[in-house]
Amino acid sequence: MSKAVIAALQQRFPGDVADAYEGVGGDDVAFVSKARIAEVCRFLKEDPALRFDMAPYITAVDYLGVEPRFEVVYQLYSTIHNHRARLRVKVPSGDASVPTVTGVWRGADWFERYCWDMYGIEFPGHPDMRRLFMYDEFVGHPLRKDYPLRGRQPLVPEREVPDLYRGPGPVDRD
Amino acid sequence: MASELDVVPGIATRREEAQSFFEKVVSNGLGWARKYSLFQYPFVTACCGMEFMSVAASRYDLDRFGAALPRFSPRQADLLMVVGTVNCKQAPILRRIYEQMADPKWVIAFGVCASSGGFYDNYATVQGIDRVVPVDVYIAGCPPRPEQVLEGIILLQKKIQSQPHKLIDRRPLPLFPEPG
Amino acid sequence: MSNEVKQVAAAPAAGPDPLEAPFPSKRMVVNLGPSHPAMHGVVRVVAELDGETITDAKLDIGFLHRGFEKSCENVTWTQCFPYTDRLNYVSSIMNNVGFALAVEKLCKLDIPARAKYLRVVGSEMHRMCDHFTLVGAMGLELGAMTVLIYAMEARDHLWDRLTELCGARLTSSYCRIGGVARDVPEGWVEKSRRTLDRVVEIREEIDQLITRNRIFMDRTRHTGVVTREDAIELGFTGPCLRASGEPYDVRKAAPYLVYDRLEFDVPVGNNGDNFDRYLVRMEELRQCDRILRQCFDQMEPGDIAVKDFRYVLPPKPQVYGTIEGLMAHFKLIMEGIKVPAGEAYSYTEAANGELGFYVVSDGGGRPYKLGLRPPGWPMLAALPHMVKGSLLADLIPTFDTINMIGGETEQ
Numbered sequence: 200m201s202k203a204v205i206a207a208l209q210q211r212f213p214g215d216v217a218d219a220y221e222g223v224g225g226d227d228v229a230f231v232s233k234a235r236i237a238e239v240c241r242f243l244k245e246d247p248a249l250r251f252d253m254a255p256y257i258t259a260v261d262y263l264g265v266e267p268r269f270e271v272v273y274q275l276y277s278t279i280h281n282h283r284a285r286l287r288v289k290v291p292s293g294d295a296s297v298p299t300v301t302g303v304w305r306g307a308d309w310f311e312r313y314c315w316d317m318y319g320i321e322f323p324g325h326p327d328m329r330r331l332f333m334y335d336e337f338v339g340h341p342l343r344k345d346y347p348l349r350g351r352q353p354l355v356p357e358r359e360v361p362d363l364y365r366g367p368g369p370v371d372r373d
Numbered sequence: 374m375a376s377e378l379d380v381v382p383g384i385a386t387r388r389e390e391a392q393s394f395f396e397k398v399v400s401n402g403l404g405w406a407r408k409y410s411l412f413q414y415p416f417v418t419a420c421c422g423m424e425f426m427s428v429a430a431s432r433y434d435l436d437r438f439g440a441a442l443p444r445f446s447p448r449q450a451d452l453l454m455v456v457g458t459v460n461c462k463q464a465p466i467l468r469r470i471y472e473q474m475a476d477p478k479w480v481i482a483f484g485v486c487a488s489s490g491g492f493y494d495n496y497a498t499v500q501g502i503d504r505v506v507p508v509d510v511y512i513a514g515c516p517p518r519p520e521q522v523l524e525g526i527i528l529l530q531k532k533i534q535s536q537p538h539k540l541i542d543r544r545p546l547p548l549f550p551e552p553g
Numbered sequence: 554m555s556n557e558v559k560q561v562a563a564a565p566a567a568g569p570d571p572l573e574a575p576f577p578s579k580r581m582v583v584n585l586g587p588s589h590p591a592m593h594g595v596v597r598v599v600a601e602l603d604g605e606t607i608t609d610a611k612l613d614i615g616f617l618h619r620g621f622e623k624s625c626e627n628v629t630w631t632q633c634f635p636y637t638d639r640l641n642y643v644s645s646i647m648n649n650v651g652f653a654l655a656v657e658k659l660c661k662l663d664i665p666a667r668a669k670y671l672r673v674v675g676s677e678m679h680r681m682c683d684h685f686t687l688v689g690a691m692g693l694e695l696g697a698m699t700v701l702i703y704a705m706e707a708r709d710h711l712w713d714r715l716t717e718l719c720g721a722r723l724t725s726s727y728c729r730i731g732g733v734a735r736d737v738p739e740g741w742v743e744k745s746r747r748t749l750d751r752v753v754e755i756r757e758e759i760d761q762l763i764t765r766n767r768i769f770m771d772r773t774r775h776t777g778v779v780t781r782e783d784a785i786e787l788g789f790t791g792p793c794l795r796a797s798g799e800p801y802d803v804r805k806a807a808p809y810l811v812y813d814r815l816e817f818d819v820p821v822g823n824n825g826d827n828f829d830r831y832l833v834r835m836e837e838l839r840q841c842d843r844i845l846r847q848c849f850d851q852m853e854p855g856d857i858a859v860k861d862f863r864y865v866l867p868p869k870p871q872v873y874g875t876i877e878g879l880m881a882h883f884k885l886i887m888e889g890i891k892v893p894a895g896e897a898y899s900y901t902e903a904a905n906g907e908l909g910f911y912v913v914s915d916g917g918g919r920p921y922k923l924g925l926r927p928p929g930w931p932m933l934a935a936l937p938h939m940v941k942g943s944l945l946a947d948l949i950p951t952f953d954t955i956n957m958i959g960g961e962t963e964q
Binding site for chain 3 (some may be wrong): 415416417418419420422423424426427430431432443445457458460462463464468470492493494495496497498515516518
């Protein structure tokens with residue numbers, strides 16, 4: 200069922216939809232170029248045969264060591280035709296910004312804020328671009344692969360406690 | 374080998390903790406009153422909150438221990454139960470609520486995330502609330518069974534009973550409380 | 554936690570009579586702070602009020618962000634199960650099932666039938682726990698504390714059975730990749746049927762207490778209204794979407810595990826207000842009971858996990874007896890399951906909506922990326938939309954019925 204989706208996309212946006220394949224479990228996936236993602240999403244939402252009306256699940260992946268470094272993944276679902284599609288947008292680390300799709304679905308805004316907070320990918324045109332989980336004083340984007348797992352940035356000065364696990368030493372010894 | 378430590382006097386009391394007979398009676402009475410009427414501030418954040426709801430409900434009744442009434446204002450509470458994970462964004466709020474509570478106050482670290490950070494040893498979680506506030510009783514468990522929580526409350530009650538209580542406390546309070 | 558007072562330009566006096574002049578009013582910004590009894594877990598709502606009416610509300614979350622995704626990238630695939638438990642902590646087995654389905658999609662594993670039934674049994678029991686928790690918390694916050702006590706008793710009964718099954722009341726790491734961790738103990742199915750009878754009795758009592766109660770109906774009817782088109786565009790799923798009129802349930806739309814062999818109805822509401830969301834959940838409790846009884850009737854004895862030593866730990870006699878068992882055990886514990894490289898997205902119907910796991914593997918023993926679609930996120934993000942223009946007191950039942958669970962919305 201989703202093959203028709205990918206075929207319709209490829210017909211309508213010939214240069215920007217590339218390398219469509221069938222993923223595991225029957226999902227249909229296509230790579231979309233970064234500049235046209237908003238138009239592609241609007242077409243997918245409004246075309247009567249496709250009608251992907253539900254706000255998508257948007258997440259990002261950091262492939263450190265490969266250029267383009269980031270990838271933003273859109274997981275789409277249509278309540279009317281009960282089919283799904285996945286779009287992958289490659290985002291280079293030098294120009295980490297993707298046009299926003301909040302104009303198409305209002306429910307996409309927190310997902311894009313999450314991508315900004317955790318990965319540092321900007322979405323120009325987003326109505327309220329601020330950090331979602333981390334506090335404003337936090338420096339860095341935690342889910343990037345080069346951010347250390349234990350890179351704590353405490354907001355209150357921590358008391359000195361005897362720590363059996365980490366041993367004696369200064370407070371920020373971990 | 375006999376060392377100096379083997380010759381321990383029968384009664385060992387520090388001078389500043391010495392109490393007269395009547396002071397001891399008053400301290401026992403106040404300790405009894407304070408331990409059986411704990412007003413808790415349930416600082417509930419995460420999964421341990423579900424076990425907290427269960428402990429306060431009818432099967433594992435917390436009311437039997439006198440600690441039933443939650444007071445959602447720190448000014449009116451004397452037991453701060455930190456239930457669940459405290460992360461770096463929440464730590465200033467925990468500190469502020471602790472400072473707003475009036476003496477005498479006690480803190481229970483409910484759950485392993487509050488005691489030591491749990492298995493969230495990452496960029497977001499404070500590794501135990503004792504890095505932010507001083508803690509009296511640690512209840513470990515992920516989440517702890519209600520029976521463990523009740524044992525923790527009983528331990529706290531024993532601790533409260535054994536602490537010295539005074540009717541009028543003339544210790545000078547520090548102007549700016551240091552963290553600890 | 555300070556109140557700022559903003560001056561709004563008062564309308565000019567109509568006519569010369571000062572008694573007829575409209576009262577100058579100021580807008581107040583009120584903070585329902587992160588440590589608040591009605592904010593399930595920790596959410597900060599900054600509401601701008603005009604009298605008692607909310608003119609604008611902004612949400613500030615992140616006070617329970619525990620670094621779930623980053624932690625999962627640093628442990629093996631099987632060690633991710635406790636992390637997934639603590640996402641939606643009132644219905645943990647459903648998170649386990651979602652994650653296990655995603656990884657099994659990548660590994661192309663087909664689990665035995667008994668394991669599927671056990672997963673469904675665990676999921677539906679935890680779905681009942683979730684709905685009871687919501688109904689209890691809603692009763693507590695609207696003033697009906699008895700309902701909380703009854704709901705906690707029902708939940709304790711279900712947790713007794715789940716303790717016998719998984720070992721833990723709340724955060725049960727019950728599923729494994731390739732099946733489930735252990736089989737049911739002796740006599741468990743009979744005990745569970747009796748427990749379900751008692752739980753249904755309690756459900757009826759709660760129903761009689763509040764569903765036709767004047768105060769409850771006044772506070773929840775026509776408050777927090779979301780229309781069907783808005784709900785779909787905002788990304789709602791689960792009971793909140795069904796209460797707005799859209800009959801989308803992943804168990805019917807794309808059946809997974811054994812849901813295609815079970816008969817159950819999906820309740821759909823009309824108005825999309827708080828009362829409908831509550832009613833949908835009460836009806837789903839009845840449907841869960843129906844599903845559980847059918848599972849108990851249909852379950853056959855069999856394997857509980859795939860008999861493949863690359864994914865599932867071999868049984869202990871083989872570990873201590875044969876060299877292949879020993880080596881398989883060693884490799885699985887030390888290095889983790891080697892999941893083939895690729896990516897997969899699995900979607901299941903959790904208690905709150907469509908729970909999605911997006912899993913990326915690089916062929917090794919640790920996840921490369923474990924993304925989560927929290928079912929509660931779109932509802933929480935739409936909270937300002939739902940309460941704008943209504944009274945401050947309507948914020949509380951709205952916040953209750955969207956069932957925001959801190960663990961999943963803040964990962």
